[in-house]
Each structure stands twice: as C-alpha cells, then as structure tokens.
Amino acid sequence: MNEIEIKKLLVSSLLDDSNVDAVGSEVPFLFGRRRADIMSISNTVVTGYEIKSENDNINALANQLKDYRLYFDAVVVVCEPANIKKIREIAPRWVGLNVVTRNSVKKLRSPKIFKIQNKMALLSTITSIQLRRISKPTPNVSTHELCQLLTKLKTFSDIKALSRSNLRDRYQLPTEIIRKESYKQLNSDDLIIITKPRSSAFRKL
Numbered sequence: 001m002n003e004i005e006i007k008k009l010l011v012s013s014l015l016d017d018s019n020v021d022a023v024g025s026e027v028p029f030l031f032g033r034r035r036a037d038i039m040s041i042s043n044t045v046v047t048g049y050e051i052k053s054e055n056d057n058i059n060a061l062a063n064q065l066k067d068y069r070l071y072f073d074a075v076v077v078v079c080e081p082a083n084i085k086k087i088r089e090i091a092p093r094w095v096g097l098n099v100v101t102r103n104s105v106k107k108l109r110s111p112k113i114f115k116i117q118n119k120m121a122l123l124s125t126i127t128s129i130q131l132r133r134i135s136k137p138t139p140n141v142s143t144h145e146l147c148q149l150l151t152k153l154k155t156f157s158d159i160k161a162l163s164r165s166n167l168r169d170r171y172q173l174p175t176e177i178i179r180k181e182s183y184k185q186l187n188s189d190d191l192i193i194i195t196k197p198r199s200s201a202f203r204k205l
Contacts, residue, residue: 001080006051006100007038008186010078011194013105014040015179015186022171025195029071031124031144036068037078041168045113048072049098054082061090069094070121074111084108119156122163123147130166170197 007025014020024039027048038049048068052058061077068075076096079087084099091097096111123131128143135150150159174197178190 001053001100001102003037003051003053003056004188004191006053006078006080007191008188009100009103009105010038010049010051010098011191012186014038015175017042019043020175022168022175023194024167024171024174024197025191027125027171028196029125030067030121034064034067036072039072039167039171041164041171044164045073046164046167047074047076047096047111049076049078052077052079052083052087054080056083058083058086058090061087065091065095069114070118071124073115073117074113076111078105116156117160119151119159120147122159123150125163126166134162173197 011023011025014023019042020040021043022041025037027036027039028034029036029048036048037051040047040049048071050061050064050068052061065075065077074096075094076098077087077091078098078100081099081101084097087097094112094114095109096107097109099106099108124147128146131143131146131150135146135153141149154162171194174193178186178193
C-alpha cells in the first residue's frame with residue numbers, strides 16, 4: 001500500500017470514532033520543520049501519527065519520534081505487517097503501534113499519554129499574527145523571538161491551552177465537513193480538506 005491509501009484507511013477509522021473531535025493531515029509543527037502525517041484530537045488528547053509503509057525508509061524514524069514527543073500528547077506509528085518487526089525494534093515503548101491491511105486498521109499497542117510538552121514546540125503551530133496579538137511586542141521581532149518571549153511571560157498551562165485551542169479551531173470544522181459528506185467513501189480529495197486549513201480567527205482578518 002502507498003501512503004495515501006494508508007492515510008485514507010486511518011482517517012476513515014478516526015472519523016468513525018465518536019471520541020475523535022478533529023483530524024488533520026500533513027500537520028506542520030516545530031515551525032514547519034516537521035509534519036505529522038495525520039493528527040487527531042480526542043477530548044484533550046492530541047495524537048500524532050507517523051505512517052511507514054513497507055517500502056518506506058525507516059532510518060530517520062527514531063529522530064522523527066523524538067520530535068513528535070516535543071509537541072504531541074501521544075504518538076503512534078502506523079505501519080504494515082511486512083515492516084512491523086523493524087518498527088518494533090526502533091519505536092520506544094511509549095509509542096503506540098497500529099498495523100494496516102487492505103481494509104482495516106488494528107491497534108497493536110496503545111501510546112503513553114504525556115502531560116508535559118515543550119513550550120516552544122507548542123507555540124510553533126500558532127500564526128505570527130495570533131502571537132503578536134497575545135504578546136504585543138516591539139516591531140521587527142521574528143516569530144521565533146515572539147515564541148521565546150511568550151515562554152517567559154506565560155505558564156506552561158496557558159501556552160498549552162492556547163496551542164490546543166488554536167489547533168482545534170483550525171481542524172474541527174473541516175473534520176465536520178468530511179464526516180458529514182464523504183467519510184464512508186473517503187477519497188484523496190477529502191484529505192485536502194483537512195490539510196493546512198486556516199483557523200476561524202485567521203479567516204476573519
């Protein structure tokens with residue numbers, strides 16, 4: 001199976017779960033340096049899914065998972081039966097494991113849920129416009145500098161609440177759209193709807 005086929009299966013299974021409030025595809029984090037193949041929000045838990053088909057190179061997987069850990073509450077690797085053994089050798093015990101076949105997604109191991117993430121990582125997904133509204137800095141300050149300033153001015157709880165609220169605001173409506181219209185026959189075009197949508201706050205500008 002290729003990545004798109006696996007994505008469609010995974011997203012369909014998440015949309016079918018009533019506990020999942022929002023789903024995103026190719027979700028950028030760490031200032032765009034990384035992208036989660038799929039992201040889900042279930043109540044207060046944000047999970048990042050890294051897809052590895054049997055043909056994918058997994059040499060960089062360990063470093064990818066470390067970066068996921070900085071931002072997400074839980075991390076899951078989604079793979080195929082052919083490469084599950086290699087994935088198990090690399091993925092730490094805190095990483096969840098799902099295996100896909102042609103018509104199903106099976107959970108092999110549940111991920112550990114972490115309560116603490118990296119402040120800078122959490123802020124990395126908020127637009128510079130929204131950051132400036134919060135911090136009201138002096139002119140000519142970069143986005144990275146804005147985030148550094150906020151890590152000193154705001155508590156971890158405040159930053160996480162802001163980050164998660166922004167993420168939910170961005171992906172919940174697109175998720176509702178494909179949930180109502182097409183998730184039983186999800187196609188590649190449906191994935192575009194949940195890829196880099198703008199937040200409602202940004203759309204109002």
